[in-house]
Amino acid sequence: MRRTLALVLASTFTLTTALAQGGQVLPYDDEQPVPVGHHLETRPRLGLAITGGALLATGATFFAYGWSYRQSEIRKNDASEDAAAFANPGSGGEVLMWTGGVIAAVGVPLLLAGIFAKKTVLVRDDLAVAPVITPAFGGLSLSARF
Numbered sequence: 744m745r746r747t748l749a750l751v752l753a754s755t756f757t758l759t760t761a762l763a764q765g766g767q768v769l770p771y772d773d774e775q776p777v778p779v780g781h782h783l784e785t786r787p788r789l790g791l792a793i794t795g796g797a798l799l800a801t802g803a804t805f806f807a808y809g810w811s812y813r814q815s816e817i818r819k820n821d822a823s824e825d826a827a828a829f830a831n832p833g834s835g836g837e838v839l840m841w842t843g844g845v846i847a848a849v850g851v852p853l854l855l856a857g858i859f860a861k862k863t864v865l866v867r868d869d870l871a872v873a874p875v876i877t878p879a880f881g882g883l884s885l886s887a888r889f
Contacts, residue, residue, distance in 0.1 A: 745768075754795070754819050756807065757815055761774065763773075765842050767866060767867040768864050768865070768866055768867075769864050769865040769866075769867075770783070770864060770865070770884065771783060771862075771863045771864050771866065773863075776799075777865065780867060781865045781866060782865070782868060783863055783864070783865060783866075784863070784864055784866050785861045785862070785863050786861060786862055786863075786864060787857060787858055787859075787860075787861060787862075788856065788857045788861070788862055789857065790857070790859070791853050791856050792853075792854055792857025792858050793857070794850075794853050794856050795850045795851065795852070795853030795854025795855070795856070795857055796850070796858070797845055797850070798847070798849055798850025798853060798854075799847050799850035799851055799854055800848070800850075800852055801843075801846055801847075802843040802844065802846030802847030802848070802849075803847055804843070805839050805840075805843030806839070806840050806843030806847065807843070807844060807845055808839055809835070809836045809837065809838065809839025809840035809841075809842075809843060810836065810840060811836075812835055812836035812839065812860055813836030813837060813840065813884075814836075815836075816836060817835030830884050
């Protein structure tokens with residue numbers, strides 16, 4: 744119980760410290776000079792990449808499930824020799840495959856744009872000292888950005 748409490752407190756403290764340092768990134772306007780105490784960094788667009796990856800995974804899941812359903816229908820119809828039932832192009836498997844393909848087709852460009860279309864941001868140069876508390880270790884952590 745004590746170890747669990749220590750882990751929860753350490754995680755909460757680490758998260759709080761990280762959030763407190765989160766205001767160090769500012770949007771960059773290329774018409775303005777870089778302020779003193781800041782430097783420029785180029786970063787990927789994580790929002791686009793995460794959204795595109797989620798859509799791609801969802802589309803692939805829909806497609807795979809539709810493919811599986813369609814293959815089971817083919818096997819079932821081959822066993823019964825009923826060609827009229829197999830001729831139904833609007834089965835649930837095909838609908839899921841088309842839906843998954845459309846979702847994935849939207850996700851791929853978003854994922855690629857998020858990875859390859861970089862944004863330039865201002866990052867504050869600073870030196871931070873933060874306490875670190877874990878069940879096995881306690882002390883100070885020093886981090887610097889230049």
